[in-house]
Amino acid sequence: MNLTVHAPILAIAVPLLGAFALPLWGKLGRSLRDLWLLLVAAATAALVALVAVQVYTTGIQVYTLGAAWPRDTLAPGGFPIRIILAVDALGAFMGLIATLVALVGFAYAARYLAEEEGKTLALTLGTLLWAGMLGMAFTGDLFNLFVFFEVTSIAACGLVGYRTWTSRGPEAAFKTMVLYTVGGLFFLLAIALLYGEYGALNLAHLARLLRGSTVDRVALALLLGGLLMKVGAVPVHMWAPDAYGEAPAHGVVLLVANTQVSLYALFRILFTLYGGLSDPGVGWLVVGMGALTLLVASLMAVVQMDLGRLVAFGAVSQIGFMLLGVGVGLTTVASRPGYGLLALRGGIFHMLNDALAIGLLFLAVGAVERAAGGRNLGSLGGLGHNLKWTSGFFFLGALALAGIPPLNGFASKLMIYQGSFLLSPILSALAILASILLLAVFVRAFQGAFLGPRLGKPDPVPVPMLIAMGALALGVLFLGLFPDLVVRHLVTPAADALWTGREVYLQAVLGR
Amino acid sequence: MTLLTGYGFWSPLVWLAGAAGATFLALLLWSRGRRDYRRGEGELPFLSGEKAEGAHVGAGHLYWGFVEGLRPYVERLRAFHTGFLGDYVAWLVVVLALVFLIVLVGG
Numbered sequence: 246m247n248l249t250v251h252a253p254i255l256a257i258a259v260p261l262l263g264a265f266a267l268p269l270w271g272k273l274g275r276s277l278r279d280l281w282l283l284l285v286a287a288a289t290a291a292l293v294a295l296v297a298v299q300v301y302t303t304g305i306q307v308y309t310l311g312a313a314w315p316r317d318t319l320a321p322g323g324f325p326i327r328i329i330l331a332v333d334a335l336g337a338f339m340g341l342i343a344t345l346v347a348l349v350g351f352a353y354a355a356r357y358l359a360e361e362e363g364k365t366l367a368l369t370l371g372t373l374l375w376a377g378m379l380g381m382a383f384t385g386d387l388f389n390l391f392v393f394f395e396v397t398s399i400a401a402c403g404l405v406g407y408r409t410w411t412s413r414g415p416e417a418a419f420k421t422m423v424l425y426t427v428g429g430l431f432f433l434l435a436i437a438l439l440y441g442e443y444g445a446l447n448l449a450h451l452a453r454l455l456r457g458s459t460v461d462r463v464a465l466a467l468l469l470g471g472l473l474m475k476v477g478a479v480p481v482h483m484w485a486p487d488a489y490g491e492a493p494a495h496g497v498v499l500l501v502a503n504t505q506v507s508l509y510a511l512f513r514i515l516f517t518l519y520g521g522l523s524d525p526g527v528g529w530l531v532v533g534m535g536a537l538t539l540l541v542a543s544l545m546a547v548v549q550m551d552l553g554r555l556v557a558f559g560a561v562s563q564i565g566f567m568l569l570g571v572g573v574g575l576t577t578v579a580s581r582p583g584y585g586l587l588a589l590r591g592g593i594f595h596m597l598n599d600a601l602a603i604g605l606l607f608l609a610v611g612a613v614e615r616a617a618g619g620r621n622l623g624s625l626g627g628l629g630h631n632l633k634w635t636s637g638f639f640f641l642g643a644l645a646l647a648g649i650p651p652l653n654g655f656a657s658k659l660m661i662y663q664g665s666f667l668l669s670p671i672l673s674a675l676a677i678l679a680s681i682l683l684l685a686v687f688v689r690a691f692q693g694a695f696l697g698p699r700l701g702k703p704d705p706v707p708v709p710m711l712i713a714m715g716a717l718a719l720g721v722l723f724l725g726l727f728p729d730l731v732v733r734h735l736v737t738p739a740a741d742a743l744w745t746g747r748e749v750y751l752q753a754v755l756g757r
Numbered sequence: 758m759t760l761l762t763g764y765g766f767w768s769p770l771v772w773l774a775g776a777a778g779a780t781f782l783a784l785l786l787w788s789r790g791r792r793d794y795r796r797g798e799g800e801l802p803f804l805s806g807e808k809a810e811g812a813h814v815g816a817g818h819l820y821w822g823f824v825e826g827l828r829p830y831v832e833r834l835r836a837f838h839t840g841f842l843g844d845y846v847a848w849l850v851v852v853l854a855l856v857f858l859i860v861l862v863g864g
Contacts, residue, residue: 420842427849459861466860470853480848483838526863530856541834547824548831550817587763622816651769651776656760663764685820693816700813726769729760 249299250315253308253330256292256340257380260285264372271365279355282368286351293344293379300337301738305753307331307385318754325447331385331754333746334738338593339382339509341735342600345720346502347375353608353713354495357615367407367493374400374499378506385754387439387518388446390510391432394475397503398425404496405488417487424474424484431471435464449754452518452747461519468514469527475507478568479538482561486545489557494611498604501560505596508564512571516743517750520578528576532668535572536675539565543682552613552620555690556606559646562679563599567592569676570661573668574744581667582744588664590740594732595657598645598724602654605642605717609635612710613694616703622693629695631703636695638714643687645721648680653724656732 248255263285271278299306308315308330320326332340350371358364377400380393402425406418440446442461443454455461477485485504489497515527542562549555570592577585612635614620617628629636645652648659658680666673724731742750759768837844 420845423842424845424849427846431853462860463857466853466857469856469860470849473852473856474849478852480837481845481852483845483848486838487840524860524863526859530859544827544831545834545838547827548835583763626813626815650767651772656767659760659765659767660762663762667764685823689816689819689824692814692819697813697815727758728767728769729758732760 249295251308252292252295252299253306253332253383254310254315256289256296257330257376257383259292260289260372260376260379263289264369264376267369267372268365275360278365278368282351282372285372286348289375289379290344290348293340296332296383297337297341300332300334301734305331305333305750307753319756324445325450325754328389329385329447329754330383331449331750332383333742333750333753334735335509335512335593335740335742336382338597338735338739339506340379342597343375343378343382343502343506346498346600346604347371347378349604349608349713349716350495350498352716353498353611353710354493356707356709357495357611358493362410363407367404367496370400370403370407371496371499374404374503378499378503381506381510385448386446387436387448387451390448390513391429391436394432394507394510395429397506398422398429398475401425401488401500401503404500405492407493407496408491411491414491417484417491421484421488424481428471428474431467435467435471438464438467447754448513448518449751452520452751453755455519465514465519465527469511469530472507472511472514473534476504476511476568477538477561477564478534479541479561479565482538482542482564485561486554486557489560489607490551490554494608494614497557497607497611498600501603501607502600504560504564505567505600508567508571508596512743515571515575516578517747520747525576525580528572528574528578531568531572531575532665532672533572535565535568535570536672537565538562538568539679540675543679543686546686547682549686550622552610552622552625552690552694553607555622555686556603556610559606559683559686560599560603562683563595563603563646565679566658566661566676567595567599569665569672570595570657573661573664573672574740576668578744584664584667586740586744587660588668589744590732590736591657591660591664593739593743594660594728594736595654597731597735598653598657598721601717601720601724602642602645602652605638605714605721606646608710608714608717609639609642612706612714613639613703615710616706617701618703622690625694625700626697627695627699627701628703630699632695632706634711635706635714636691638718639695640691641718641721643691644684645725647684647687649684651725653721653728655725656728 270281310328318325377393377396402418402422406415408414474481539562542558546558570588574585574589645654648654662673758770
């Protein structure tokens with residue numbers, strides 16, 4: 246078997262089957278389960294890396310299920326009716342983010358989760374969520390995008406409500422589940438409309454067929470409504486602080502990555518599927534919701550006294566930065582592409598930076614909760630005396646999230662500030678104001694939780710949890726010191742795939 | 758290491774050099790301080806009349822004026838975060854209506 250050709254489907258199938266087999270291994274023994282998870286994680290990471298290397302070196306990777314040769318995308322009738330995976334630079338970039346976050350999350354979970362609290366279930370849901378994210382990133386088919394959207398929704402809700410012995414976790418999971426379901430139904434209705442009109446589900450094929458009719462526009466509105474909810478844009482963000490605040494820490498980092506993969510789906514639909522019908526009005530909608538999200542979430546973070554919810558609002562605010570960057574790109578795609586591309590690159594770069602910085606913060610909060618037995622800022626204090634590494638990691642993550650140089654958040658925010666300034670200085674001013682608010686919020690949280698005299702004796706943080714946080718911290722420093730390296734080799738090809746790569750994508754799938 | 762944005766540049770190396778210079782300057786000033794200083798003398802901070810040694814300024818008190826200044830705005834936003842699922846879904850419907858308006862009428 247030529248592994249290279251089959252790598253895209255194997256990258257989805259291995260974690261998917263691995264997740265369902267995990268509870269069986271768990272029945273046989275904990276060490277066997279952990280060994281299985283290690284094998285599945287290593288194999289999936291290697292496959293995703295292989296796909297990414299192929300994409301970045303040779304171009305878009307296409308895989309057709311059920312065809313005599315995986316690269317044969319067209320059925321004998323001359324159009325794509327089979328399930329097709331199409332991985333371009335942006336899809337590979339999202340796959341890498343999901344994989345990085347999943348690996349760190351599982352390393353952290355090794356000691357964070359207690360066996361008697363259903364560790365096997367949490368690991369299974371995490372692996373399933375990872376598989377769903379890879380499916381969303383790699384699929385070239387609108388219906389399978391919906392299927393993987395649902396896979397991630399189910400796994401994410403399971404993780405949010407994982408702590409069934411508390412009341413808040415299941416309540417947050419129920420709210421999230423209802424909203425995900427309503428959003429998913431919008432998505433499904435849009436697919437039904439497009440299928441009814443064109444008889445096609447393949448993204449590239451549909452992109453060629455779309456004419457901009459009323460039905461096309463209704464479908465676009467439904468897709469936008471469902472996806473804006475799933476990414477947590479204000480004012481349909483309200484499930485996000487509940488979910489992020491209640492899920493176990495290793496699960497929250499996966500939820501953040503899931504939000505970003507949903508953003509990817511939004512971008513794919515706006516640029517690749519509807520790219521030929523670019524409408525500045527939709528761009529302004531994304532810009533407006535981005536600006537609203539970053540400002541409202543930062544303001545809401547100011548008054549939070551629960552460290553988990555505080556970081557959760559910080560996470561929602563970062564979605565605003567990404568929406569702003571990509572929205573500016575969408576608004577100016579036709580008229581002023583120069584700074585639109587800059588903002589688009591900034592928005593995509595910020596996805597990676599946010600995954601590292603906010604992931605680090607959530608893991609640090611999990612360590613604090615475990616060590617001190619709570620997250621209420623009113624009762625925490627002086628943890629820095631005993632939890633030196635955790636304090637350092639939290640501080641580093643907070644500075645990166647607030648966009649303080651030379652950490653990674655600064656470089657991507659600078660690109661977003663510049664790109665949005667050229668569209669409207671007010672947008673840049675709002676974005677900078679949100680960053681200042683976040684800095685104040687996190688300085689306050691750091692002082693409250695980690696500085697001051699000892700108020701108690703927290704339990705030590707296990708080494709695997711520190712290693713997981715350390716890996717993210719190294720990423721924050723590396724991306725901060727070498728932003729050009731990442732922008733040149735990973736971000737620019739990903740942005741170009743959206744911007745100028747639409748035709749290349751369509752040709753790779755349709756051959757014409 | 759320099760990131761060229763097309764409308765400017767960002768060089769972490771230059772920033773680090775500046776930070777090293779500032780640190781050197783701070784150390785220089787510090788070295789000019791009193792040599793007869795003994796650690797532990799006169800270090801007790803004045804915390805709004807709090808006389809107990811080792812009092813902790815909790816997060817609820819830090820930036821008090823800043824938080825109170827923003828509170829009127831935040832409270833209005835907080836009123837939207839009711840925690841009721843029906844309200845969450847209602848907002849989703851409102852956003853969908855807005856999106857429809859922009860996509861159908863705007864387009």
